[in-house]
Amino acid sequence: MAFGRRRFLAVLSTTAAVLGLASPSAERAAAATVCPLALSVSAQVSPPGGSPYTVCSGVVPSFDGTPLDVDVSLPQDSSGPLPLMVMLNGWGHDKTDFESTTPAGNGANTYHWNNAWFTGKGFAVLNFTSRGFHRSCGKDPATGYTYATDPACAGRADWTHLADRRWEVHDTQFLAGLLVDAGVAAPDKVVTTGDSYGGGQSWLLALSQDKVMTPDGTSVPWTSPKGVPLHLAAAVPQYAWTDLAQALIDNGRGSDGLSGAPGDGPHEDPVGVAKESYLDGLYALGTEYGQYAADDPTADIPGWHARITAGEPYGKDPLINQIVRQLADYRSPYDMPVPPASVRIPVLSIQGTTDPLFPAVHTAQMVNRLQAAAPGYPVWTFYGDLGHSYADNPHQVWAAANDEANDWLDAVLAGSQPTTARTTLSTTACMPGQTNATLTADRFSRLANGSWTFTGSTGAVTTSSIPDGTEAAAVDPIANSGCRTTPAQSDRGVASWVFDPPSPGIITGSPVVHVTATPQGADAELAARLFDIDPASGTQTLITRSVYRVTGSPGNVQPLAFELWPAGWQLQSGHRLRLELTQSDAPTWRPDNETSSLTLSPPVLTVPVRTS
Template sequence: MRRMLTAAACAAAAWAVVPSVADAAIPQVFTKTASPINCTVQASGQRFCGTGTAQIPSWDGIPLDVAVAFPPAPASGADGPYPVIGIFHGWGGTKLGLTGADVQRALSRGYAVFTMTDRGWGGSCGRLLIADPRCAGKGYIRLMHTAYEVRDAQYALGQLADDGLIEPQKIGATGGSYGGGMSIALGALRNRTLLPDGSYVPWTSPLGKPMAIAATVPEYTWSDLATALNPNGSSLDYVVDAPYLGGGHRVGIQKQAWNTTLYGAGTLLGYYAPMGTDPSADLPGWKALTDTGGPFDGVAAAAAMVAELPSRHSAYGIDDSVPPAPALLANGWNDDLFPVDESIRYYNRVRAKHPSSPISMFHMDFGHSPRAASGSAADRAALATAENAWLDHYVKGVGSEPADARGGVDILTSKCPVAGAGTRYHAPTWAQLAPGELRVTGAAAQTVVAPGTAPSNAFTSGDVCTTTASADNASAATYRTAPATTAYTLAGSPTIVATLDVKGANDMVAARLYDVDGASQRLIARGVQRPLNPGGGPTEQVFQLHPQAWRVEPGHVLKLELLAQDSTYLRTPTGQQSVTVSDLELRLPLVDAPGTDLGGGVSVAAPKAKYLPAGYTLAREYATQTSSTVGGTVPATLALSLGAPATFPTFVPGIDRDYTATTTATVTSSAGDATLTVSDPGHLVNGPFSLPQPLRIELAKSSWSGPTANEPVGVTFKQAIGRTDALRTGTYSRTVTFTLSTTNP
């Protein structure tokens, strides 16, 4: 009874300080639609709109379940329009509850909050609404299609701008996983909308107000969905552009465990288009295709899939002619679904195309369970502080610009136990994060045996601290560092440069990097390569493991395994064959400075020049740019060569006349720009140079008929070059006319 009375007294006290309805008046939102949503004042003074299912029609008529929240009405001054943050949910989720920590964090700093359920889920045409006439045949999940799910969010935000409740160009966006995919895409579009026909138009509200995203803070999301779900080894963290099929790469290997889990959630809770009915949203077809394990070369459906996913379901595929909104990207070291390289790919291209655009990264151990931690309290607080500063500066215009906003990187290392605080490092750019490098070489050939022995632990559960026995897998090619007596810190993408002799077009090489401590080992990084040039003999190539930030303790060894299978994380390809590996070099990026003596004969080297495959360009910070004069010496040259022989027309006997024939003369000269002339008696002259021999015409007597074979033929050389020409330095070609005058009929 005492607890009940206390609760009642607190509620009464809270109600007593609530502003009057007139002072807190935002009675409805989405007032320009046919179904406005009512708002209520909370005990805190915050205004909540759409706490239950609250649907508005989207741009194509499907119902969107939305919610909006506003801070308490100000004691004085205007009640809006407010800067707003869109907070978007993950795969299988629905709109966020307005009392949740993320929403309250934004409201407490003076933002309005918008959240919605993406189409195909929950109250936006989810499992229970498939037969609803508003949903049937069009409200299904489109896998964050830029012209559908992303446009839905733009349309709803535009409605709030038309209500006069939010500032149309002070919009922030955030969310994790699928919600991160929404926020990074909104930022890449910035002030544009993609239409279903593939065209871009200015983003405007339904009443024509210009709209724009001011900043985004996506968390543990993707930039290229094809790579995230079916990796092939095409991503490199030191290149400007790493498209899925770049460098001759082909359709990759399914992340079996994740594809199965994600697809199952959609089957249970969401609405998929029937297989084969919509090539832009054929989730059942894509899943069935990749479940086969390949081969995919020459398969039209596979080619269509890897063309569709990067171009219409990924921020990386959005036209980048417009600088993106300022973005602070955060991914998790041990997230096997959307690893850190998903941020780096986008970051490198923005840095190259729009170097003055604010873009920064903040990576730590968080992301998708089970391998990624939820983020320790200390680490999450550090990220939240950075995100708050980013949004406050770029959305509200409050506070100074974050340090190194154009390219800066902050990281927190993985650690054991995962609940602890990571060690923080900062660098002006990703390239400067790891000034040192530790290299392992293995020239001797080793064989990655197929089908091989399955790894002792699939590492699809547990976290980075989970251990397994450190005995080598006999079917793997194995390489290891020497134990050092001093700790050092890995920070970045372990890189493998090796010669692979691959027999089958459907083969793969799975890579695992362990921290070995005596009889036990921890998996700290993994990756996969769909090898190039299968059947073409030994071929040098490069691929990377997902980035990691990890302290290697004294006496520990880093061990690389190359395997023919990594099930159930990866689906083993159909017909996998053994692969021979030779001349391998493992490059491990370190925060430790070059020259550091780690003991045990181990020292830190300066990073080796990046291996750049054909078709790739070094990222901005990896390419050394300087201005200089390049010169050389060219010997004095003047030469003339003629094209096909000139042919005169048929001679008419007994008639005195001129006959003309032409050929092409190519002049090669090292002189500067000068006039090409012919001097008497026929020397070709270009500037200070002239041919030592005069130009002349020689006629073969065998081509003439006359009284005797030795009878001279009267031929005069009337003209060799008909005019003077301005000759540019180099090789020059023109038509030369020769005129023959007969003097002996």
């Protein structure tokens, strides 16, 4: 995964040689292969269980001359133009993210979803390292490469622009155009996919209406350098964001749109709570492998990180407002116009129900927005225990997701309607006795066939922003993958209620909390956690969580209604639910600078379930 998994760093040619996949006869054939874009043959691979392919590698200047580290994989004995699969790497990673010497890939997100697999299906495959990382004018500690000593990078806007439509998305469109002009790629059969950072860019491409945004912010038709019109045929983002500001500074106003749930509210008004551990971890990863801008207010990642992590008060801070607008206008699919019918690109979004960086609400809210504006919009979804830590990313779930994506893509490229379910949910198998059950429906809201409603039995309780206890640290997002299990008790200072479900069931969507809050002090954050209590072991395991920014005048009673992140969770017989509300959930969420307290009424918790 883009963060929280072992990276696939082996260079393809080296791996092929080690595995004995390049024979002398293959090397002679490679020598005769003509590579496009002045690239050179770096490997000739005959994968076990797959079809032979050639990898052409080298540096290609992008639209502004910035050198990008590029691989193009081509089926042997093929002639273009071929459908083109563009595979975009995760944050801090490089072009090898979706490269493999076998169709099985890493057994997880690249299983049946890598260059070896797609060349075997007759695609040309483009893998390149994102601008500002590794050998695309970033840093490569393993080899000592750095942009500072590369004369090809000098004088260019070669730093990472954080998935900006004007730069990174433009890079993808330009390289695809070069391959069209070279006769390698069919201009109307371009497909994009990627994980995390690359997944967000895949969403941006899907909503770009076959237009290119130039560095000055204007949009022009997407054509090759020689003027051939290009068309994106499909997009398959893996565990991506749709609203980047919401993902990094969440205010809790997002909604999956289930009946009875609060509606999707403004995601950046008020400014939310910084996702502390991930912001710090991702910033460090970019520092190690990338290049940040020295003087670019549109991509000032060091300045943005410093201001966000300095914390409240955010208020009407002009820098905070600039950050939010930059993320919304150039990096967030959610804020892009819904395309007209002629350029509604089919999308299959694969999203994690256990991913705390880009939780499943990102796909759910995006689908709801598209389909509200255009009923029947061609978007499909697969949800499961996938994505960033603490997702477990089991092979069987990724195999199901990618096999479904392959069937879907075959139908889309053939010009037929996919028979894949509009919504697929694979439940999390985290605790003993749970299984990866698969549910399908024509829309996310129809996965549930009922709901449970619980009301807290205690009187009003008061919470404080002063940290207390170790429970929050035990459910930190990054520390490990898999279950977040703690002793079945809440820390002192955490408001907690235990509920007894009427039967076993599967939680299929976002639990909703209704509570009144009376703040004292400055704006406050209210974090919510929902646990599954196992009476046999005396432990509790985190199901889902969220945060809500509370605003308003001190002493004024405020009715709050907000969702926890969507889940797919089997609740077994005899297990109980624990809802916790706390003002201190660090390091997941950054603690407020200013002390506050909240007096909370007994909450009402509504849980969407599938009971039969």
